[in-house]
Amino acid sequence: MSQPATEEIRAASYVGFDSITSQIEKKLLKRGFQFNVILVGQTGLGKSTLINTIFASHLVDSKGRLEADEPVRQTTDIHPVSHVISENGVRLRLNIVDTPGYGDQINNENCWDPIVKYIKASNLDQHSAYLRKELTAMRDKYIVDTRIHCCLFFINPTGHSLRPIDIIVMKKLSEVVNVVPVIAKSDSLTIEERDNFKNNELVYHNIRLYPFDTEEFDEDELKHNEVIRSMIPFAIVGSERNVIIDGKPVRGRKNRWGVVNVEDERHCEFVYLRDFLLRTHLQDLIETTAQIHYEAFRSKQLLALKEASSAGRPAQNPQ
Numbered sequence: 124m125s126q127p128a129t130e131e132i133r134a135a136s137y138v139g140f141d142s143i144t145s146q147i148e149k150k151l152l153k154r155g156f157q158f159n160v161i162l163v164g165q166t167g168l169g170k171s172t173l174i175n176t177i178f179a180s181h182l183v184d185s186k187g188r189l190e191a192d193e194p195v196r197q198t199t200d201i202h203p204v205s206h207v208i209s210e211n212g213v214r215l216r217l218n219i220v221d222t223p224g225y226g227d228q229i230n231n232e233n234c235w236d237p238i239v240k241y242i243k244a245s246n247l248d249q250h251s252a253y254l255r256k257e258l259t260a261m262r263d264k265y266i267v268d269t270r271i272h273c274c275l276f277f278i279n280p281t282g283h284s285l286r287p288i289d290i291i292v293m294k295k296l297s298e299v300v301n302v303v304p305v306i307a308k309s310d311s312l313t314i315e316e317r318d319n320f321k322n323n324e325l326v327y328h329n330i331r332l333y334p335f336d337t338e339e340f341d342e343d344e345l346k347h348n349e350v351i352r353s354m355i356p357f358a359i360v361g362s363e364r365n366v367i368i369d370g371k372p373v374r375g376r377k378n379r380w381g382v383v384n385v386e387d388e389r390h391c392e393f394v395y396l397r398d399f400l401l402r403t404h405l406q407d408l409i410e411t412t413a414q415i416h417y418e419a420f421r422s423k424q425l426l427a428l429k430e431a432s433s434a435g436r437p438a439q440n441p442q
């Protein structure tokens with residue numbers, strides 16, 4: 124009897140689990156993806172403009188927020204806006220949480236409190252939703268991810284170094300969310316002033332900023348994170364308008380002295396920020412959020428245990 128060809132043996136022993144990748148892809152594509160971003164920074168620093176520039180469509184109305192006689196908004200005004208955007212059949216549900224008025228008051232003591240509370244509450248909502256799903260055995264029910272995956276922190280382009288309040292707020296926020304700082308309206312800075320913000324002040328103040336390395340990362344991923352860290356805070360320029368450069372419309376800002384091309388890396392770091400958030404680290408931002416949430420929960424649990432043991436009573440589960 125003749126031996127079966129290798130192809131036939133392979134066909135006979137093929138069980139087909141390699142199709143899991145296409146099964147996952149199909150399921151994920153049907154469901155779409157969720158990305159929740161919070162914008163933190165003073166009024167008028169270009170928060171809505173940047174989001175509109177990144178997503179190249181008018182997502183957030185950046186006009187008409189403040190009337191002349193309207194008092195400066197406070198951070199209690201936090202409000203989320205949801206959008207569904209689609210690219211090549213991939214749907215992204217985008218939740219943008221704006222925090223108008225942060226740091227605008229004369230007394231900014233505890234001005235970060237409402238933001239931190241909001242982020243913690245959205246984490247807790249997610250936690251409770253999963254618990255409800257487990258308890259009621261709704262295995263197939265898709266749980267919408269309410270957690271905040273990224274905080275874009277807008278630094279005022281003062282030309283000096285970071286304000287003490289920014290350092291405190293970034294530290295507080297980094298305990299509960301992935302913080303990505305950006306230098307707002309960097310077209311107003313000289314190259315020297317821009318460098319002042321990048322002189323490792325963030326490292327000096329020991330602010331724990333995203334991205335984080337893990338043991339799973341290969342050499343390329345580690346190198347890439349290193350490049351990103353050396354660039355942070357990204358010096359960005361935003362614009363909702365197109366200007367004509369060499370006969371072509373480009374996203375930019377025109378002033379008396381010339382044109383800033385937002386997408387030209389010689390002019391600003393907008394393109395690096397966009398690639399980092401959407402093309403290379405979107406999934407990692409989502410995954411790291413779960414890790415931060417877990418670490419915060421664990422340290423709360425340990426604290427509760429310590430307090431309970433020193434008071435000689437049984438520990439309760441923290442919320």
Ligand SMILES: Nc1nc2c(ncn2[C@@H]2O[C@H](COP(=O)(O)OP(=O)(O)OP(=O)(O)O)[C@@H](O)[C@H]2O)c(=O)[nH]1
Nearest residue numbers: 166167168169170171172185188223308359360361
């Ligand atoms: N020069 C310069 N101006 C910008 C830039 N980004 C936005 N602006 C302008 O700054 C003004 C305020 O922009 P917004 O996007 O509304 O600022 P915001 O931070 O969302 O403001 P609030 O909604 O009040 O908190 C607008 O006139 C924008 O055109 C930038 O990168 N450079």
